[in-house]
Amino acid sequence: MAETLSTLGVPLRLANDDRGVYRRSDTRFFLFSQEVGHLVVQEPAKEKPGAEAASVVTTEISPTERGTTPARPRVQRVSTRHDDRYILLKKFEGFVISRGERSFTARLFENSSDYPVVEAEFDLEEISETDRELAIEGAALVWTIGYGYDGSTRKRESTIYLRRLPPWSEKEIAQARQAASELSRGIQWE
Amino acid sequence: MPAINPKPEAEELGVVVVGAFNPAIFHPEWFLRQNLISDQDAKEAKVDVVSSQVTDVQLCGLKLVCVSDRLSLGTSNVSHAARLQDLLVQVFTLLPHTPITACGINPVAYFQVGSEEHWHKIGHTLVPKPLIWDELFPRPGMQSLVIKAPREGEFPGQIYITVEPLPTAPPWGILVRSNYHYGLPADLVHAGATELLLKFLKTEWKPACEMTRRVATKIFEKIKPDNG
16 A cells, blocks of 8 residues: 655644643544654754763753753654555454363354354464463464565465453453343343 | 455554553563563564654554554554554553543555446445536546544444545555544543553454445445446
8 A cells, every 4th residue: 555645745743742632532543644744853962972971861950951952853754554465364263272282272263153163273383482371271362364475475374363461350350240141131042 | 146245455454542641661672571572572673763752663563653642553464453452452451540532443454446447436426426526627536535423332432434546547446444433531531541441442343443344345235347
């Protein structure tokens, strides 16, 4: 998705211009309608070589030193875009139901209404070394299959991601229990 | 007749959180020390700038940009979508007193259209030209269409859908953007905002992320090529 050139104007703003933080609620764009723009960042000027004494970090503020380091404006290009094209073909969510020495088995579904659900066994080698300790019974995971790009070369990718969500809070557990209870009461058994 | 299920040729996903932030926090080292990313992830992270005013880093296939009043986390590889959600949830679980005013979950998807005729038909159907535009200009064309729809339920807000033609040469295509916007209640900005934000991110994630595909499915289902 190539960037669109625009003659609407150069989006430029001060990085610390936080006026309207509690008024502007627009979340459609980060800062710029074209999603690429430039921020003016105020950075303290670097000390000249040889001025070691002046570069010592101190918490003391003397009247002569206060404000004597001029802020140097620097224009920083900011883009929230991440160029890494990928075409998603299939996505399964699920959780680990058992783990062996060299593999683990997961129950997977594309949609929450899927029935029967699919079970698949994966080699532990399919996931990175750091993720292997996460593959324990009950761990949530996402399995995606898609096309990634390496320049103009298309490659098929299979990615298993073990989720890193914080544990449920007591409040969330209570709410889930209540929701399950209400659902259970709502079922009309024949 | 089989259901129409258009496959995007490219997708992006971004989340923008509006509030009050300290951009300098978001260095890969901080994520590592909080056990949010691995050593390897931290080593592979790319830091463009980390300062008190702006932070722009790439880690775990995600791009994080933060200034004092907003935080954005995005990816153009949607296989990282779950990672993006997890990282946001982890960050705001660790920073529970962050004042938050709004959050938008913003997927973008690009769909190819088979022919120029079908591409024009989509534009003319979404924005009819005869009544107004044809009388004003020669060959007017839709450049961008934005639809705003209110959203009710536990997290009331707005959904902004943008449809744009791309590009003006083969392969013909359309870009569908969605902004699943949630403005948090003003009285919760300093008390309970992150708790509500976390619930929003967990509960509304799936419908928000599927919005562009849902819109595209409806467009291709209702506006078919003339020979189709």
